[in-house]
Amino acid sequence: xxxxxxxxxxxxxxxxxxxxxxxxxxxxxxxxxxxxxxxxxxxxxxxxxxxxxxxxxxxxxxxxxxxxxxxxxxxxxxxxxxxxxxxxxxxxxxxxxxxxxxxxxxxxxxxxxxxxxxxxxxxxxxxxxxxxxxxxxxxxxxxxxxxxxxxxxxxxxxxxxxxxxxxxxxxxxxxxxxxxxxxxxxxxxxxxxxxxxx
Amino acid sequence: xxxxxxxxxxxxxxxxxxxxxxxxxxxxxxxxxxxxxxxxxxxxxxxxxxxxxxxxxxxxxxxxxxxxxxxxxxxxxxxxxxxxxxxxxxxxxxxxxxxxxxxxxxxxxxxxxxxxxxxxxxxxxxxxxxxxxxxxxxxxxxxxxxxxxxxxxxxxxxxxxxxxxxxxxxxxxxxxxxxxxxxxxxxxxxxxxxxxxx
Numbered sequence: 001x002x003x004x005x006x007x008x009x010x011x012x013x014x015x016x017x018x019x020x021x022x023x024x025x026x027x028x029x030x031x032x033x034x035x036x037x038x039x040x041x042x043x044x045x046x047x048x049x050x051x052x053x054x055x056x057x058x059x060x061x062x063x064x065x066x067x068x069x070x071x072x073x074x075x076x077x078x079x080x081x082x083x084x085x086x087x088x089x090x091x092x093x094x095x096x097x098x099x100x101x102x103x104x105x106x107x108x109x110x111x112x113x114x115x116x117x118x119x120x121x122x123x124x125x126x127x128x129x130x131x132x133x134x135x136x137x138x139x140x141x142x143x144x145x146x147x148x149x150x151x152x153x154x155x156x157x158x159x160x161x162x163x164x165x166x167x168x169x170x171x172x173x174x175x176x177x178x179x180x181x182x183x184x185x186x187x188x189x190x191x192x193x194x195x196x197x198x
Numbered sequence: 199x200x201x202x203x204x205x206x207x208x209x210x211x212x213x214x215x216x217x218x219x220x221x222x223x224x225x226x227x228x229x230x231x232x233x234x235x236x237x238x239x240x241x242x243x244x245x246x247x248x249x250x251x252x253x254x255x256x257x258x259x260x261x262x263x264x265x266x267x268x269x270x271x272x273x274x275x276x277x278x279x280x281x282x283x284x285x286x287x288x289x290x291x292x293x294x295x296x297x298x299x300x301x302x303x304x305x306x307x308x309x310x311x312x313x314x315x316x317x318x319x320x321x322x323x324x325x326x327x328x329x330x331x332x333x334x335x336x337x338x339x340x341x342x343x344x345x346x347x348x349x350x351x352x353x354x355x356x357x358x359x360x361x362x363x364x365x366x367x368x369x370x371x372x373x374x375x376x377x378x379x380x381x382x383x384x385x386x387x388x389x390x391x392x393x394x395x396x
Contacts, residue, residue, distance in 0.1 A: 006379045009248045013339075014346045016244060017227040020237045029215040039218045042240035045268050046214060050207045050310070063261035066268070070243050112248070141211075148212045181204050 005109050012107040015077070022076045025153045026142045037073045037081060040141070045069045047144070048137045054175040060133040068123045068134045071116055075100035097124070126170075136170040140182065143168060147185055151194040160196035161186050203307045210305040213275070220274045223351045224340045235271045235279060238339070243267045245342070246335045252373040258331040266321045266332045269314055273298035295322070324368075334368040338380065341366060345383055349392040358394035359384050 020038040027034055045066050052062045073081075078100035082093050105117040123131050143164065146152035154164070164186055172179040189195040218236040225232055233241075243264050250260045271279075276298035280291050303315040321329050341362065344350035352362070362384055370377040387393040 002375060003379065006252075006376070010342055013241070013245050013248055013342055014227060017241065017343065017346070020226055020233060020241075021228070021230065028218055029212060030219070032219065035218060036237065038237035038240050039234065042236050042243070042268065043211070043215065043218075045240070045243070045264075047211050049265060049268065050211055050306070053310075054204075063264070066243075066261070066264050067247060070240065070247065070264075108248070112251075144208055144211055145215065148215070177200060178204070181201065 008107060008109050009112070012104070012113075015104065015107055016074055018077045019074060022073075022081055024081050025157070026145050027149060027152045029145055029148045029152075031149060031152070035145075037076050041070060041073055044138050044141050047141050048134065051137060051140075051175075051178065052133070054177050055129075055133050056175055058129045060129040060174075064119075064130040065134050068119050068130060069138070071120050072123045072134065072138065074104055075120070078103060094124075129174075132170060133174050136168075136174045136178075139168045139170050140178070143182060143185065147189050147194065150192070151189075154189070154195050158196060160198035161190050162198055164195065206305060206307050207310070210302070210311075213302065213305055214272055216275045217272060220271075220279055222279050223355070224343050225347060225350045227343055227346045227350075229347060229350070233343075235274050239268060239271055242336050242339050245339050246332065249335060249338075249373075249376060250331070252376050253327075253331050254373055256327045258327040258372075262317075262328040263332050266317050266328060267336070269318050270321045270332065270336065272302055273318070276301060292322075327372075330368060331372050334366075334372045334376075337366045337368055338376070341380060341383065345387055345392065348390070349387075352387070352393050356394060358396035359388050360396055362393065 020036050022037040023034045048065050075097040079096040101117050101120055105113040126135050146154045190197045218234050220235040221232045246263050273295040277294040299315050299318055303311040324333050344352045388395045
């Protein structure tokens with residue numbers, strides 16, 4: 001029984017290696033290649049650790065945020081990454097991802113798989129303080145990356161400031177301080193020609 | 199002041215993007231390329247989450263384990279990855295990594311940088327239950343990957359079972375259950391020719 005339990009845990013850990021081959025629209029800051037979802041998942045966890053102190057009440061529990069972020073994109077193994085500004089891809093995104101969550105978390109021992117899937121669903125629902133903070137940093141990270149890259153995927157896709165502002169709106173809900181900082185950063189991005197002025 | 203604080207946090211998050219370009223000896227399980235340290239850091243966190251229930255007393259606090267693992271390899275941005283079975287590279291590893299920790303965590307606001315560097319030092323020292331568990335899963339993950347890959351870096355470097363057993367010895371300290379499972383896995387790896395029988 002315990003052997004079967006461990007075999008299921010190892011099967012899950014083996015399967016999610018594939019997240020390293022799911023490409024996102026964001027490039028590495030040095031422009032050398034597109035980033036993948038596994039390395040993004042690590043990066044966004046560190047961002048959450050760094051910025052957690054700015055989160056306003058009701059203060060999210062950082063540890064639940066990290067567990068959520070470690071798992072939040074695992075579904076992309078089956079469902080792929082949907083670019084933030086792709087309206088067509090978004091149509092059946094929820095359905096594809098729910099099926100992926102059933103299959104992937106179903107590889108784990110039942111109790112663990114159920115708990116992890118619930119954490120993923122909590123992230124998706126975006127209601128709890130943890131889900132809202134996790135979502136905010138997830139939206140914020142590409143801004144940091146594209147700004148540092150001098151445009152990155154913004155330039156490639158001709159994205160305008162108003163689109164990014166809408167996309168990072170969740171930041172406003174979790175921290176006024178962060179929101180002001182990000183808005184100023186986007187102004188600078190427009191000034192420097194990294195982002196369209198619309 | 200707060201702007202400077204945030205600027206430092208963003209500078210750190212920007213700088214660590216480079217961890218995505220540090221290559222490890224381990225390949226992706228599908229053999230398509232070597233993995234990088236950023237995606238490894240994510241993977242090992244999920245492994246820690248999955249296996250934490252098997253940790254024996256004194257039970258490590260999983261949340262501290264995760265924070266430690268998110269940061270444990272950041273020093274490789276400056277110090278590079280040292281292959282587990284490379285005895286020459288290990289000679290000045292500690293010194294190179296300590297200098298890297300000073301520079302990298304020094305990018306953060308002072309209080310945060312000090313706390314994060316302490317967490318990294320705790321990992322390196324390997325004494326607390328959290329550091330021991332983090333170290334054990336860090337040693338264990340390449341075993342899962344190489345086994346699933348049918349040899350991977352073991353085959354490429356002609357590694358033998360006795361070397362891997364020594365390398366994963368920290369697993370024995372944190373969980374008898376896990377240790378037994380891993381020892382059996384290595385036996386199977388030898389039977390299948392993934393690993394040398396010595």
